Amino acid sequence: MSNERKLCLSGRGLTKEFGFGRTKTVAVDHVDFDFYQGEIISIVGESGSGKTTLAKMLLGLINETEGEIRFQGEKRDISSHRKKKEYWKQIQAIFQDPFASYNIFNKIDSVLLDCINMRGGRNLPKAEKVAMMTEACSFVNLKFEELTNKYPFELSGGQQQRLMIARIFLLKPQILLADEPTSMIDACSRATILDMLMQLRDEIGMTPIFITHDIGLAYYVSDTVYIMEKGKFVERGSADQVILHPQQPYTKRLINDVPKIYEEWDLSTV
Numbered sequence: 001m002s003n004e005r006k007l008c009l010s011g012r013g014l015t016k017e018f019g020f021g022r023t024k025t026v027a028v029d030h031v032d033f034d035f036y037q038g039e040i041i042s043i044v045g046e047s048g049s050g051k052t053t054l055a056k057m058l059l060g061l062i063n064e065t066e067g068e069i070r071f072q073g074e075k076r077d078i079s080s081h082r083k084k085k086e087y088w089k090q091i092q093a094i095f096q097d098p099f100a101s102y103n104i105f106n107k108i109d110s111v112l113l114d115c116i117n118m119r120g121g122r123n124l125p126k127a128e129k130v131a132m133m134t135e136a137c138s139f140v141n142l143k144f145e146e147l148t149n150k151y152p153f154e155l156s157g158g159q160q161q162r163l164m165i166a167r168i169f170l171l172k173p174q175i176l177l178a179d180e181p182t183s184m185i186d187a188c189s190r191a192t193i194l195d196m197l198m199q200l201r202d203e204i205g206m207t208p209i210f211i212t213h214d215i216g217l218a219y220y221v222s223d224t225v226y227i228m229e230k231g232k233f234v235e236r237g238s239a240d241q242v243i244l245h246p247q248q249p250y251t252k253r254l255i256n257d258v259p260k261i262y263e264e265w266d267l268s269t270v
């Protein structure tokens with residue numbers, strides 16, 4: 001990592017409550033964090049610990065109950081539609097369910113064209129747009145010619161995942177939130193997907209944030225690991241520090257649930 005660490009996303013006292021009174025859930029409970037550009041971050045926690053809720057606040061899909069989000073060191077302002085659209089050029093997500101990322105009534109070409117338009121390419125000549133879409137598809141080992149006129153739901157699960165990454169390739173966001181991006185697919189394409197995301201990080205300086213309950217994945221991919229329990233970050237630090245020398249009982253328990261952490265992620269054998 002370079003010496004001048006640039007802040008990309010920060011939270012101060014960030015909190016999200018759902019419901020009221022007796023049915024109130026504090027899904028995210030006063031979390032503080034500083035994510036730096038180019039740093040690979042993993043947020044690890046059990047089901048229900050608040051990971052997706054945090055991701056949705058970071059994306060601006062839901063409002064925070066309390067606290068503040070800072071983007072590139074400044075208080076984030078997404079108060080108007082225009083500002084939100086600007087923000088979404090910089091931060092994108094891929095979700096557990098690939099369908100969540102698409103308007104399913106749009107054919108694949110228009111899914112990809114939307115990305116080009118969002119990046120200000122609306123008036124490019126058609127041939128250039130086709131070249132960009134072809135490049136994006138070949139980056140993820142899909143053939144654009146075979147996809148035109150198809151709908152996302154006509155693709156296999158693995159192809160849908162790769163189409164999501166082709167979108168990211170075109171959108172070139174600063175930050176990519178990946179909420180369990182690889183849970184649907186087998187270990188081999190999982191390695192491929194991670195590899196593609198890492199390549200994007202190197203090529204466009206994207207900061208990937210992985211959200212997962214797989215502490216083995218976190219160890220394998222990340223610089224910095226945040227452990228989330230019941231809406232709070234209970235432990236954080238370098239992957240080695242947190243996973244090889246955990247301090248908190250919760251982290252130790254997560255690690256004990258994955259006894260073969262090293263073997264499982266020795267991808268040289270895949």
Ligand SMILES: Nc1ncnc2c1ncn2[C@@H]1O[C@H](COP(=O)(O)OP(=O)(O)OP(=O)(O)O)[C@@H](O)[C@H]1O
Nearest residue numbers: 018025027045046047048049050051052053054213
């Ligand atoms: N829209 C909502 N309304 C009410 N409660 C919600 C809502 N969304 C999430 N919650 C609650 O907030 C808590 C955190 O949920 P969240 O989806 O953020 O967990 P998660 O860590 O992403 O879990 P998983 O690993 O299963 O995806 C849970 O108790 C959940 O029931």
Ligand SMILES: [Mg+2]
Nearest residue numbers: 051052053179
């Ligand atoms: Mg979730």
